[in-house]
Amino acid sequence: MGRIMLRGKGKKKADNEPAAESKEPNLDHEEKGQNSAGTVEAAVPAAETAVQEPSPEDKLAEVQDKYLRAVAELDNFKKRAEREKNELSSYIKVSLFRDLLPVLDDFGRFFEHVENGEAVLDQGFVQGIELIHKSLLKLFEKHGVEAIEKAGVPVDYNIHEAVLTQPVENKDQDHTVVQILEVGYRIGDKLIRPAKGKVGLFNQ
Incomplete structure (x- = not known):
């Protein structure tokens, strides 16, 4: 009876040994995987640099x-x-x-x-x-200040201000400056003051 028990214990120990060996990590496989990943990661920045430069x-x-x-x-x-x-x-x-x-x-x-x-x-x-x-x-x-003082010209309301009107017999004098009452002035296209005048109106 004693021998049978001893043999049984020895058998259990033998059965447990392979299990212990299977728990040990495969270092060679992990190192290869890490080296492969590092190589890929190093290659990607190099490729990106080559494209962006x-x-x-x-x-x-x-x-x-x-x-x-x-x-x-x-x-x-x-x-x-x-x-x-x-x-x-x-x-x-x-x-x-x-x-x-x-x-x-x-x-x-x-x-x-x-x-x-x-x-x-x-x-x-x-x-x-x-x-x-x-x-x-x-x-x-x-x-360059220019006086606006000429009479007998068509009214230009950009530079003239009609303050009075006067009937005229000649149609050509219709809406013309008959008389300048106050001289106007300008500098180029900039009006300083409009010329005030009397404007002729033709009545048929």
Whole structure:
């Protein structure tokens, strides 16, 4: 009986040995898998780098494109700055000469009174006023200020203001400026003040 039990124990031990061996990891297989995965991962970035890296020609074309864009933007900026400068200068001129027009009107009224004999003044004083008036007119002329004072022309409501109307017998005088009542002024296409006048109307 004792021998049978000993043999049974020995058999169980022998049966357990293969099971223990099966639990040991296969290190060679795992190392091969890791090495294979590492090789693939290393190959992917290398392939991506090869695709994304631009050629020297592409780099040169990109630099040239950026340069041309910068030159165009600079040119547009200069043109815009010059245009804004001219517009500002024109606006300042219009405002300045609009403020000077009442002074010019006063000179005109003064000389009308003198010519009509309504004011008897020293001749030297009158000559001094005339010099100032001429200097002011030269200033207007220097800066391109143009007087709108011509009568007998068709009414242009961009530069004329009709304050009175007058019947006319000639059809050709219909809607023409018969008389200028207040001189207008402009600088180029910028109106400083419209010319006020009497406009003819033809009645059939």
